[in-house]
Amino acid sequence: MNEYLSPLEWRAGRLHLLDQRLLPAVETWLAYDDEAGVAAAIRDMVVRGAPAIGCVAAFGVVLGLRRGRPLDEVVATLRATRPTAVNLFWALERMRRVVLAGADPEAEALAIWQDDIDRCRRIGRAGAALIPDGATVLTHCNAGALATGGYGTALGVVRAARAAGKRVQVLADETRPVLQGARLTAWELQRDGIPVTVITDSMAAHFFAQGAITCAVVGADRIARNGDFANKIGTYGVAVLCHAHGVPFYCAAPLSTVDLGTPDGTGIPIEERAPAEVTHVREIQLCPAGISVRNPAFDVTPARLVAAIITEEGVVRPPFGPALAAAGAAVGAAVGAAAAAAASGDYPPKNA
Amino acid sequence: MNEYLSPLEWRAGRLHLLDQRLLPAVETWLAYDDEAGVAAAIRDMVVRGAPAIGCVAAFGVVLGLRRGRPLDEVVATLRATRPTAVNLFWALERMRRVVLAGADPEAEALAIWQDDIDRCRRIGRAGAALIPDGATVLTHCNAGALATGGYGTALGVVRAARAAGKRVQVLADETRPVLQGARLTAWELQRDGIPVTVITDSMAAHFFAQGAITCAVVGADRIARNGDFANKIGTYGVAVLCHAHGVPFYCAAPLSTVDLGTPDGTGIPIEERAPAEVTHVREIQLCPAGISVRNPAFDVTPARLVAAIITEEGVVRPPFGPALAAAGAAVGAAVGAAAAAAASGDYPPKNA
Numbered sequence: 036m037n038e039y040l041s042p043l044e045w046r047a048g049r050l051h052l053l054d055q056r057l058l059p060a061v062e063t064w065l066a067y068d069d070e071a072g073v074a075a076a077i078r079d080m081v082v083r084g085a086p087a088i089g090c091v092a093a094f095g096v097v098l099g100l101r102r103g104r105p106l107d108e109v110v111a112t113l114r115a116t117r118p119t120a121v122n123l124f125w126a127l128e129r130m131r132r133v134v135l136a137g138a139d140p141e142a143e144a145l146a147i148w149q150d151d152i153d154r155c156r157r158i159g160r161a162g163a164a165l166i167p168d169g170a171t172v173l174t175h176c177n178a179g180a181l182a183t184g185g186y187g188t189a190l191g192v193v194r195a196a197r198a199a200g201k202r203v204q205v206l207a208d209e210t211r212p213v214l215q216g217a218r219l220t221a222w223e224l225q226r227d228g229i230p231v232t233v234i235t236d237s238m239a240a241h242f243f244a245q246g247a248i249t250c251a252v253v254g255a256d257r258i259a260r261n262g263d264f265a266n267k268i269g270t271y272g273v274a275v276l277c278h279a280h281g282v283p284f285y286c287a288a289p290l291s292t293v294d295l296g297t298p299d300g301t302g303i304p305i306e307e308r309a310p311a312e313v314t315h316v317r318e319i320q321l322c323p324a325g326i327s328v329r330n331p332a333f334d335v336t337p338a339r340l341v342a343a344i345i346t347e348e349g350v351v352r353p354p355f356g357p358a359l360a361a362a363g364a365a366v367g368a369a370v371g372a373a374a375a376a377a378a379s380g381d382y383p384p385k386n387a
Numbered sequence: 388m389n390e391y392l393s394p395l396e397w398r399a400g401r402l403h404l405l406d407q408r409l410l411p412a413v414e415t416w417l418a419y420d421d422e423a424g425v426a427a428a429i430r431d432m433v434v435r436g437a438p439a440i441g442c443v444a445a446f447g448v449v450l451g452l453r454r455g456r457p458l459d460e461v462v463a464t465l466r467a468t469r470p471t472a473v474n475l476f477w478a479l480e481r482m483r484r485v486v487l488a489g490a491d492p493e494a495e496a497l498a499i500w501q502d503d504i505d506r507c508r509r510i511g512r513a514g515a516a517l518i519p520d521g522a523t524v525l526t527h528c529n530a531g532a533l534a535t536g537g538y539g540t541a542l543g544v545v546r547a548a549r550a551a552g553k554r555v556q557v558l559a560d561e562t563r564p565v566l567q568g569a570r571l572t573a574w575e576l577q578r579d580g581i582p583v584t585v586i587t588d589s590m591a592a593h594f595f596a597q598g599a600i601t602c603a604v605v606g607a608d609r610i611a612r613n614g615d616f617a618n619k620i621g622t623y624g625v626a627v628l629c630h631a632h633g634v635p636f637y638c639a640a641p642l643s644t645v646d647l648g649t650p651d652g653t654g655i656p657i658e659e660r661a662p663a664e665v666t667h668v669r670e671i672q673l674c675p676a677g678i679s680v681r682n683p684a685f686d687v688t689p690a691r692l693v694a695a696i697i698t699e700e701g702v703v704r705p706p707f708g709p710a711l712a713a714a715g716a717a718v719g720a721a722v723g724a725a726a727a728a729a730a731s732g733d734y735p736p737k738n739a
Contacts, residue, residue, distance in 0.1 A: 059675040175589075209665070209673065211563060211587035217666075217673045225675050232679040235563035235665060236589040237527075237621025241686040244623060269589025271596060272628065313561070313587060314569075316668045321561065321569045323411040323577050327584040334593040387676050 037115055038222060041096070041152075041185035042087050045145065048101070050094045052082050055181060055215075059222040069110045071101030077116040077123070080213065084182020086151050086294055089122035095142035096130040106134055118304045119265050120256035121294040125369040151184030157347035158188050159195030162252065162287055164194040165343065165350065166203055170249035173239060175208040176267035177219035178254025178287065189221065189252040190289040192345060193345045197229060204230040206248060210267060211236055212312040212330065215303040236269050243280040250346075251277050255288035262338030262355025263300030264288075274340040281344040290346050295363045300335035308332045390659055392575060393504075393537035394439050395446070397497065400453075402446045404434050407533060407567075411574040414577050422451030422461045429468040429475070432565065436534020437608040441474035445496035458486055470656045471617050471685045472608040473646040502537030506641040509699035510540050511547030514604065514639055517695065517702065518555055520546040522601035525591060527560040528619035529571035530606025530639065540639040541604040542572065544697060549581060556582040558600060562619060563588055564664040564682065587620050595632040603629050604697075607640035614690030614707025615652030616640075620683055626692040635694040642698050647715050652687035660684045728738040 044051040050067040056061055056079070060275040065081060067073050073095030076082055082091050092113045099109030110127050116122065126147055133143040166172065173192055176182075186194065196203045205224055210216035224231040234242065242248055251273050258264040263272050264286055268312035277284035297303060314321055322328065344351040344359070351358040396403040402419040408431070409415055417433060419425050428434055434443050444465045451461030453586030462479050469475065476649055478499055485495040518524065524545055528534075531542035538546065548555045557576055562568035569585050576583040586594065603625050610616040616638055629636035649655060665680040666673055674680065696703040696711070703710040 060672055131471050159394075194501075208589070209563070211561070211589055214673055218675075220676045222675045225678060230679070233665060233674050234680055234681050235620070235625060236587070237560070237563055238681065238683060238686075240624030240627060241620060241683055242681075244686070250547050268587070268593060272589060272592030272624065275592055275628060276624065279631065313585060319669050319671060320412055321566055321668070322585050325576045326573045326577060327582070329584055329586050329590065329594075331590060331593055334590075334596070 040180040040226065042082055042084070043091055043148070043184075045094060045148070046348065050091065050098060052076055052091065053181070054081050055083060055219060056080060058218050061328070063279045064175045064341065066136050068077065068098060069102055070095045070104065070112050073098060074112050074116050077113070081280055083215070084177065085120035085122040085185040085254065085333070086155070086188065087181070088120055089291060090148045090151055091186045092123050093126045093130050093147045096127065096134070096377035097140045097144050099267050100134065100140055104129060117306055119306050121181035125177050125291045137329065150185045151289065152186055155183050155186040155191045156195070158287050158289065158345055159186065159191035161347070161349050162169055162192030162285065163195035163199050163344035165250070165283070165285060165345070166201060167249060168201045170196070170201070170203050171206055171247055172203060173206045173208070173248045173251040173273065174220060175216065175251070175253050175270050175273050176210045177215040177223070179220055179223045181223055182254060188254045188289065190224065192252050192285075192287050193229065194227070203218050206242060207231050207271065208236045208239055209233055209272070210269060215267065236272075239273060240276055241283065242370070243276045248282055250283045250285060252285045252287055255286050255292050255301050256333055257297070258286070258288060258293045258344065258359065259297040259299045260295050260356060260359060261299045261301060262341060262344065262353065262359065263303075263335055265303045265333045265335050268334050270335040271336045274336045277382055278340050284340055285343050286336070286341055287345040287346055290348065293359050295360060300337060303335055305334070391531040392578065394434055394436070395443055395500070395536070396519045396535045397446060397500075402443065402450060404428055404443065406433050407435060408432060410570050420450060421454055422447045422456065422464050424462050425450060426468050429465070433690070435567070436529065437472035437474040437606065438531070438535040438540065438641055440469065440472055441478035441643060442500045442503055442536045444475050445478045445482050445499045445652070448486070449492045449496050449673060452486065452492055458483060469658060471658050474643045477643045500536045503641065504538055506545070507535050507538035507540055507543045508697035510639050510641065510697055511543035512537065513699070513701050514544030514637065514697035515547035515551050515553070517602070517635070517637060517697070518544065518553060519601060520553045522548070522553070522555050523599055524555060525558045525560070525600045525603040525625065526572060527568065527603070527605050527622050527625050528562045529567040529575070531572055531575045533571050533575055534606060540641065542576065544604050544639050545581065546579070556581055556584070558594060559583050559585050560588045560591055560621065560625070561585055562621060567619065576627075591625060592628050595628050595634065600634055602635045602637060604637045604639055607638050607644050608685055609649070609655050610638070610640060610645045610696065610711065611649040611651045611655060612647050612708060612711060613651045614693060614696060614705065614711065615656045615687055617652065617657065617685045617687050620686050623686040623688045626688045630692050636692055637695050637697055638658065638688070638693055639697040642700065642714055645711050647712060650688060655687055657686070658684045689739070696717050
């Protein structure tokens with residue numbers, strides 16, 4: 036579908052996902068034939084990254100309908116997976132409307148996927164202008180090809196800056212607890228020959244103090260109407276460090292990540308995941324048995340710490356509210372419906 | 388020697404160390420008969436924590452002299468282990484002077500150990516006054532019994548606050564890459580029945596934003612004359628977060644940690660440790676093979692972010708310079724000599 040790495044493939048009517056839980060040690064693709072399997076893959080983080088989850092959920096609808104399951108049940112199964120990224124609800128709503136209108140679900144899922152790659156490329160081109168030659172870009176988690184249909188949002192900006200001839204290197208937070216930076220960002224940048232250095236999340240402050248960081252670019256799982264946004268836990272800390280050191284902090288995301296139905300960050304539900312992600316790395320126990328842990332998977336960065344939001348429609352500067360509302364029109368009324376769906380509360384409650 | 392946990396024991400003329408690399412899964416004590424073994428134990432982090440390293444190095448001198456090794460060689464071997472914590476140089480200088488004066492090395496090492504425990508208890512009592520009833524104290528790394536002769540500095544403050552009848556719970560950063568928070572702080576607090584919750588380092592910012600943190604208390608590996616101090620990598624980030632959220636940030640350390648010979652934090656050498664600490668957890672590979680990593684083991688927190696330094700002589704408030712100089716007199720001229728020794732540059736260069 037494109038010359039870049041993608042975390043999904045659609046071949047012979049089956050969905051194939053690169054198992055991101057096993058990277059970088061093992062590259063295994065898993066095949067899916069029904070919506071329940073796709074829902075489990077999203078929940079268990081075989082695939083992760085807000086735009087990628089949206090693409091995968093669309094194919095989950097195709098698979099569920101082909102098995103004769105009712106549309107509403109298929110959508111409900113796929114919705115009850117992860118609560119924070121709004122792209123999931125956006126893609127499901129887009130699929131639901133198209134199916135109700137009698138159009139071909141497979142063609143629509145393929146369009147959502149291709150569309151996401153195209154939007155990533157436009158995000159990259161828009162954001163590349165913000166990256167100076169010789170920059171060291173700090174990123175957190177993985178907002179790369181593996182988190183999208185392909186190419187990436189934050190890493191798409193890096194790719195586009197390099198394609199424009201700029202020398203750019205990446206400093207990648209390892210991103211505990213699931214280590215998407217160490218495992219995924221490092222892997223896909225190494226694969227593309229882009230210079231990358233991995234640090235623990237706790238080291239970023241030290242490199243800010245040393246003046247080693249030109250800017251930070253991260254992705255987003257949900258952007259509220261005022262520009263507050265949720266992203267992988269630890270993102271807010273990076274934003275505070277940028278502010279304290281006078282370094283620009285950028286968020287790169289497609290407009291399908293904007294949730295105009297949520298006024299500000301306080302309305303974004305934060306998923307709390309299993310304690311074992313914190314207490315163990317695979318079978319190795321890090322903490323004493325029986326210890327109390329917390330594991331919020333996301334945090335909220337307030338708009339006041341964001342220098343710009345990089346979208347496929349261009350670079351949006353503060354105040355974000357009016358610009359996001361205008362740009363949001365580009366992705367249609369489904370955005371509002373997606374917000375309503377996300378707010379309807381049928382995600383399993385915390386600690387369920 | 389005391390009713391509290393200590394990371395060292397001196398029995399029948401042998402030094403025994405609790406192997407902190409294996410906690411919390413396994414409690415194993417290793418025995419040492421010579422200074423080379425003790426030096427390796429410090430370098431490999433069988434024992435860690437600035438005050439504990441000082442105590443252990445003192446017994447290393449005892450062991451080396453008993454084997455007939457020249458004093459200067461014994462001291463040089465023990466000095467060439469870790470460069471940042473100044474207590475190591477302080478304890479070695481104290482031992483050197485006592486031996487040259489013809490006193491009993493074993494008695495002096497025992498005195499350094501007992502003295503450290505006593506100082507921790509006084510730090511605890513002084514710091515307890517800063518901790519409100521019902522507090523949630525964020526700490527980073529392990530500045531507890533395991534990092535000292537016993538009782539702890541930052542965790543000594545928590546222990547003393549609880550002994551004074553206050554309800555106090557601890558939020559413990561796991562402290563990548565070596566996970567002293569998840570492995571050691573959690574273990575020793577759980578053992579004492581003190582409520583503790585482990586989070587990844589990247590989660591602290593989220594809990595600051597939620598108003599869940601009353602104050603932060605950390606230890607120190609070296610405090611410069613102006614109050615800038617080095618501590619475990621990630622400490623500086625905690626200090627920035629405290630400042631951004633209006634939460635007091637405290638450093639708890641004995642005066643043996645003060646290096647009056649170093650004017651400010653720029654003069655503190657920062658140890659860079661092996662990449663494998665970042666790329667692997669035991670045998671599990673986190674990053675792609677061949678990836679570039681950085682691994683500074685410490686960072687420097689500027690005095691302007693520190694609300695108070697809690698010492699055995701009381702709580703020191705800014706400006707720290709005059710107060711530290713006066714209090715430094717309490718630990719004698721060895722401080723200056725230790726600083727000179729630390730600055731002499733015979734630690735193996737970075738990446739050696």
